[in-house]
Amino acid sequence: MTGPDTTGSTKGLDVAAIRRDFPALTRxxxxxxxxxxxxxxxxxxxxxxxxxxDNAYRCYYANVHRGVYRMAEESTAxxxxxxxxxxxxxxxxxxxxxxxxxxxTEAINLVAHSWGRVxxxxxxxxxxxxxxxxxxxxxxxxxxxxxxxxxxxxxxxDDYRLDLTNLDRLLDGARLLAVSAMSNVLGTINDIAPxxxxxHAHDALILVDACQYVPHVATDxxxxxxxxxxxxxxxxxxxxxxxxxxxxxxxxxxMPPFLGGGEMIRDVRLDGFTANDLPWKFEAGTPAIVEAxxxxxxxxxxxxxxxxxxxxxxxxxxxxxxxxxxxRFPDLHIYGPRDVSIRGGAVSFLFDDIHxxxxxxxxxxxxxxxxxxxxxAKPLMRQLGIPATSRASFYVYNTEAEVDALxxxxxxxxxxxxx
Amino acid sequence: MTSNLEDLYREVILDHYRSPRxxxxxxxxxxxxxxxxxxxxxxxxxxxxxxxxxxxTVHDIKIQxxxxxxxxxxxSMMSAAVKGQSVAEARRLIRAFKALMSIHEHKLxxxxxxxxxxxxxxxxxxxxxxALQGVVKFPVRIKCATLAWNTLQQGLDEIEAGxxxx
Numbered sequence: 001m002t003g004p005d006t007t008g009s010t011k012g013l014d015v016a017a018i019r020r021d022f023p024a025l026t027r028x029x030x031x032x033x034x035x036x037x038x039x040x041x042x043x044x045x046x047x048x049x050x051x052x053x054d055n056a057y058r059c060y061y062a063n064v065h066r067g068v069y070r071m072a073e074e075s076t077a078x079x080x081x082x083x084x085x086x087x088x089x090x091x092x093x094x095x096x097x098x099x100x101x102x103x104x105t106e107a108i109n110l111v112a113h114s115w116g117r118v119x120x121x122x123x124x125x126x127x128x129x130x131x132x133x134x135x136x137x138x139x140x141x142x143x144x145x146x147x148x149x150x151x152x153x154x155x156x157x158d159d160y161r162l163d164l165t166n167l168d169r170l171l172d173g174a175r176l177l178a179v180s181a182m183s184n185v186l187g188t189i190n191d192i193a194p195x196x197x198x199x200h201a202h203d204a205l206i207l208v209d210a211c212q213y214v215p216h217v218a219t220d221x222x223x224x225x226x227x228x229x230x231x232x233x234x235x236x237x238x239x240x241x242x243x244x245x246x247x248x249x250x251x252x253x254x255m256p257p258f259l260g261g262g263e264m265i266r267d268v269r270l271d272g273f274t275a276n277d278l279p280w281k282f283e284a285g286t287p288a289i290v291e292a293x294x295x296x297x298x299x300x301x302x303x304x305x306x307x308x309x310x311x312x313x314x315x316x317x318x319x320x321x322x323x324x325x326x327x328r329f330p331d332l333h334i335y336g337p338r339d340v341s342i343r344g345g346a347v348s349f350l351f352d353d354i355h356x357x358x359x360x361x362x363x364x365x366x367x368x369x370x371x372x373x374x375x376x377a378k379p380l381m382r383q384l385g386i387p388a389t390s391r392a393s394f395y396v397y398n399t400e401a402e403v404d405a406l407x408x409x410x411x412x413x414x415x416x417x418x419x
Numbered sequence: 420m421t422s423n424l425e426d427l428y429r430e431v432i433l434d435h436y437r438s439p440r441x442x443x444x445x446x447x448x449x450x451x452x453x454x455x456x457x458x459x460x461x462x463x464x465x466x467x468x469x470x471x472x473x474x475x476t477v478h479d480i481k482i483q484x485x486x487x488x489x490x491x492x493x494x495s496m497m498s499a500a501v502k503g504q505s506v507a508e509a510r511r512l513i514r515a516f517k518a519l520m521s522i523h524e525h526k527l528x529x530x531x532x533x534x535x536x537x538x539x540x541x542x543x544x545x546x547x548x549x550a551l552q553g554v555v556k557f558p559v560r561i562k563c564a565t566l567a568w569n570t571l572q573q574g575l576d577e578i579e580a581g582x583x584x585x
Binding site (some may be wrong): 357388417 | 438
């Protein structure tokens, strides 16, 4: 395996070397190399992640936290090492604050069920934003139906950012602000630290949906002064099936368990149970063992690249994409900030008269993989007054040449539907 | 453009997409309104049905909504195909069209064979609708093609049950 550039951010990423680490990128579609521009939905996996998982199954696989034999100890150590890497990657104060779940959606549901049911009562407010993914909308709507809490919404500005004009009024009487760090549709990066300060000034907590942010930007939960953050492995070169809830230890300590069963207990009697220590208190049943090991390998890979270099590369490709698409297609709508310093690499676009599905179908014929649809953000789509967009999203392995391939395929699609 | 895409986007489909038939609405009541959603892509269709109870005929049909070329063309073709037909004929068309999309009622996925298709299509003239057959090669798009038909079926069921518009 070719090692990526380890010299740090000053020299940037060696993208040619990186691409050789990703077997799926050698795939051909209709005779041309695949152009994979859908990493915001899920990223491809490098050889090192595949090998780490393969090796775990082949060499030392056993259940964790149970056996006293050598393979069980090795498996447990590798699993917990994965947790430590994930915790360190977001600068958690300790691994006890890092709870493994299936995905970011489950992390938010865990907070809604465990923290929400105990701490929220009728009349309390939870503040959301118009750019949230359904994962950070529906759990709160379910809780609102159950408990009678009030949901309030931070609207958007004309340039696709949060309109914070009435933030203090919205936070008055609120118990929680639940906000995305980076929109999966618009790419907008929300400045979390001042939002956390505003929430705390109103005695509210802040939950950050960091699913799109952690894979792309160096993340520091302590600098944010966040209370809960949710993110997943599969968008950051790791396997599907595992995600994490990070939360302040004091909050997790006070929260009741979410799911009951094995692993999450210290003691079980006929008349009740005592919950396990953190973080296992929230991890009922056999966890995603090998996925945690694979996630650790993905973090090793990203750390070798350096998150500053990752961010710098994505800013450059995103700027090139926005500039190229705007210049080539004057009537193409691009939904999201133009300034790449306040946005990530998810670029949503739409022609007035050609549906996103039709665009994406033609792009597929050219081997260009983009997402088409509402991106699990229907409230946002309604605000924008559109049913769907196409979305190209960029990661460490994407190049300006792939942006050119997107542009050419888009020109072909335009020609096809506008005869 | 490759032949694969030309199979999907036949000229008659693009014609219905660019010039959709029976767009508009009907006063409710007496007409019945049925709404369909494709949760995958956010497409929406509203079908207004004026069914004459005496002759049990789809006297008039109007369509509103938004969607991709496949869903818009299929909706337009559906409206043209069932307008003026008896309710029984409209139901036969629904069954035949779904069969064309490899969806066979009362069968589990993967169980269908050629004999189902023949049975469902027997005695039904699909005409232009056959142009949509290319959709089958693109499984994700089958839901786009069937949205209007499912909404029509839902509307006819609601009328039969004596229900009112949602």
